[in-house]
Amino acid sequence: MASFKPTKIPVYPKLGEKVTQDTLYWKNYKAPVQIKEFGAITNIDFSPVTPHNFAVTAFTRIHIYGPSSQEPVKTFTRFKDTAYCGRFRSDGQLLVAGCEDSVVRLFDVSGKVALRMFRGHTKAVHVTDFTSDRYQILTGSDDYTCRLWDIPNATDLNVYQEHTDYIRCGVTSKLNRDLFITGSYDHTLKVFDARVDKSVMTMDHGQPVESLLLYPSEGLLVSAGGRYVKVWDLLKGGQPLVSLRNHHKTVTCLALSSNGQRLLSASLDRHVKVYSTTNYKAVHNFDYAASILSLALAPDDQSIVVGMTNSMLSIKHRKSPEESREISGQQRRRPSYRVFVKGKNYIPKQDDYLVSKPVKQYLAKYDKQLKKFNVSKALDCALEKWIRLRNPEVPLAVMKELDRRGTLKNALAGRDEQQLSRLLSFLIGNLVDVRFAPVLVVAAEMILDIYRSILGQSPVIDRQLLRMQELLEREIDYQKELVEVLGMLDTMFASSLPKMEVPCSSVSRSNGLSQGEASTSRPQPQVT
């Protein structure tokens, strides 16, 4: 005697994005911590030394946050105007920041008052950085110049006047104390060498350059400007390597994940994209609430900090391994292990007589009803709200099964207004889905047949039927368009394919059939 075979719920291929290793990695962050700042957040910089505090430059202040605190551990407020580009020195002791009032200030991280003030620029300073020997500061300003300053004397060592527009980004080499690169709104990137007092390399980005990033090996340079992110090979004399256009608004910030395998770019279009640095394909995407101005990653990707134009700072911390496990466990409390093994870990002794118990078959609610041939109830069970919404394949499979049994009409008939409207809402939700259409069209036809006589009696039903009609008309138009596009594509393919000569034997030539080209092969999406 065979047992009841439960209704098979087909597994449809998942539409939408595929779950990859990257998705899992970048999804493994906690819910973001949101902090309101005083103005648009223009720069975020992580301290290179533990505990990896980060400096957030927003409006006239620089806040320093600890790795886990939500309150700033330190605040620098001695700016006369909007501060720019607060950056840590490589030992984490000093912090430099530019300002709208053209004065560059150097702070001790533990102090409050500026240690040095560097005056010399005539316009706002948007770029500041320490050189790798720690004793000099690089600044870039809206007066088209960039300068090198000596920290002990607070004097400028050199002025470079090669750019012809605002300098809005710059980066110093971590390996050579004399090299630094600046990017400007004149669309160029310039590599300067302090030893020769002029630029040694110039690259044209094509758009106003917003951000620069050097790879840890310093062989590759990444620049962002306009909608483009470009990668340059410095060792080949600034040859462009790749141009990425994944954003639809200006890219404002770049970051590299700690192992150098992934490149992140933030843009005014509110997205942060993650690229693989091996093939430069976008592998992941974060969405934020507002346009992003600044982005930074903590060492080991422990947190992602994003600053936005609406002065919100969003900090996402990485889940610890225990936490990520805990959360899945917390979703549903299960009986303890002891309950499961109760009586099962008994080892039978030699003389024990084993009484075998038949394994009980557990059936879903709708299967229980199907087993009893209660077709209407089975459909009701399958159309419960949480099933209907969460996995529409279940009601679909039940409908298919009822159709196979020839009792779908019976199951659909004899419903009151509420039940019917529930059925119709399910149909409206899923009718045009390609995977479900073959079954649901049959059901929809049956419903129309059965309930034709009661049309006009209930406003709810009438409205739903009108919606369904509208939906179908739209779908038909859509399909027509698709077929047109397909026809166009076919002609294009046919004309582009070279005519293939089919070798023909004397026998086949005598058959009078024209020698045709090989058919065009068209890969078709398959349902597995």
Add this chain to the structure above:
Amino acid sequence: MVEHGDIRVVHRGGSKIDFRQPVITNDSRFLLCTSGDCVKVFSTSTEECIHDLQGHTDLVTGVLLRPSNHLQVYSCSIDGTVRLWDFTDGILIKTYVIGCPIYSIYASANHEGVIFIVVPMLSDKRSELFQLVAVHLPQSGDQLVESRELSAVLSSVSSNPADIAFGRGGEYIASAKGFQLKVFFFKKQKSYEFSLKEDNKKGGLNTFTCVACHPKDDCIATGHADGKIRLWRNFNHKKEYTYSTLHWHHNAVSSLCFTPEGTNLLSGGVESVLVQWRYNQESQRDFLPRLGAAITHIAVSPDGALFCTSHSDNKITIIQSCVKVSAVIQGLVKGENVQTDLIVDPRSKALVLNGKPGHLQFYSLQRDKLFYNLDIVQQEYIHELGLEQFEVVKAAFDASGTWLATVEERKQKSAELEVNLKLWAFDEQTQSFVLNTTISAPHEARITAMCFRQATDSQTTMLVSTSKDGHFKAWQLATPAHTEDEGPSWSCDFVGTYHGLVPECCCFSADSSLLAVSFQEVVTVWSSTSWELLTTLSQPPGAIRDLCFGRLSCSKYLLGTTTKNLLCCWNLLTCSLEWSTSMDISLLLADPLSENMAAFCCQAGCTDLFVFKPSEPRPLFSHKAVCSGTVTRAVFAPREKMLDSCEENGQWLNRSQLHFLTQYMDLMTFTTKAEDDRLMASSKQLVIDDSVAMTPFYLLLGKHRHQQQQNEDPVSSLSAERTALPQSSVAIKELLQTPAHVLPSTSFLCSMFVQSLLISVTDPRENNKKAEEEVESEKEEEDSEEEMESGIVRPDQAAVSVQAAESAAPTPTLTKAQVRELRRLKKLDHSWLAGLLDS
């Protein structure tokens, strides 16, 4: 053993076991059922077939336990004989020749020496009218008894055995036909007739379908075509009869049966649910659902402990007291047609074809047993009239048997065709196929052909399917692209068309580098690696029906048959026609293990077989009129052990065996003489092994048998060992082969046996003479002894040689006096047996 090269066409297993009601023996150990021309004895506990009671020359139509001896069984057949068997040992005891075809048999303990049979009214075989007749079985000692005196009991009865039943210890007999129930009382010699209206107001159909009588009570249960069961009482009055109606079945009741005590009534029908009704409390019912297929017969063992149900899918289910299915005896399931071709599973060497609805059956050809049914559709089977079911229409194995592809389809009126392509992977742990990928709607129309690429090591497995929608598609096992997927699944690799024509067949070459797809009249040859169209071959007129690549040394040939009766052979090296011949070939297939090709050729209602090599002009073998009708399904099944036949026309059967299905769904095969002999020998051995338990007695006997077999072996020298054979075993063998119930008591035999182990002191010469006299008087009974001799020796000489051998034998033997004593006993036995028969 001389080898004759003659090749015969024989039935190979798979006969119907659900044709008539099975019988369970009194001790519930055996189950007997009809199976084609023989009666099969199954063990109820092990499901094994113990004996085939062979002897009838036509379809056996009934089995019945002899009421007066529960160790004997009657069987009746269309060949016009009733035979009496001893089923424990499988011995034919008597044959009664009736002289006209018998359709069913009944007997009752009340009517001793009389059996009731259903025969045609007229002697004409085609007659539609049947009558129930009583036959007095004459008592005589002969094996073959003529008994042609028939006395009619009821005229115009149904030929269906379920429509007649004996009531209450044989006091009356009830018969139903159409809308009429007849009850005949033997004492009064009077019959009553009750008829129902053709159909009642509610549209039910009142036709009687079966009858059962209560064993203790005056009550007749009748089943009807509309699913009702009526319980008739008071039927010994013309007018005052009553009946009550039970209704659960929604379709015709096909079988009814009371339990021996009459407490329960069992009924079954097409719903495949066994219903148990309490007698007198009919509202209480027990159900045993999902028995697999429509119930055709129900039988209960005489002690009421076991029920058995026959099902329309050639299955007998044994049920323990309506609770638990304890055993399933499953024969080859035969539908109306085999939509999947006959296929051989490369792993288990089982024959694979359609089985139950939505299943594939794996049938062992060697053991004539169904291995298992693979559920392809995986849906609850709902029987309802007019409901279209999913049917498995195509199946294919890859070369190693690790992948199975199946196509199932369901065609509804007013709806689209539903087609699913499923791919199954063989699971080593469970030793069965596990579903890997389901592709719903792989093509837009019906799939016409499907084949796997014979994967060599470097290539991945690939499946090609052709469809009526004008495309052929190649499916490939794709490695998982994402981390979450459990394993590889199949996806479409290539879609090909040719001028919008419909592809009909496809075939891969032996090295799987080429794919040939036939599009009506044109054969296209594609490279299977780059999917380039390499060449087209055509030989109009007539669309291509079959395509086949040659194997091994003939792999350069491509053979095709067309609808216009042409067999073409193309050479792929020159891309030209090598030869063609005009033949109406219904089926062309290649032997995977040799170069041979088999072509079934339909001519004037008969099918001829030609076996040929594509490279040779003359056929290797041809067989005229293999069977009537066309053969459309056949397969080469590889042999487990290679034959070493050196005969020229038998060589093609060395590596594999050709099985085919006739139009009437009979599974046939070709065998050689040598193979037949071997089969016989092995089956004999099997019976001996089965029937004798491992006792010390057996060990003694077993040794003798072993020696005997060595003697019979043609290779070993004849004379040397024959002399060493202790002749005492003859007596022992006789003693052991006679059924236990006809032997004298053991205590009587025991003393004699012990004496036989002593060394004799009597004069051999004197005994010799006496023995010789006896031998002459008992020529008939010398059979067993003759078998041991070379067979040509005349009995007298045989006896002499026996004596000579005996005197020479140093081992302890029976003295001649004792042998004689035993023989005398044996004679006694027969008279005793005859006495038993008389009683």
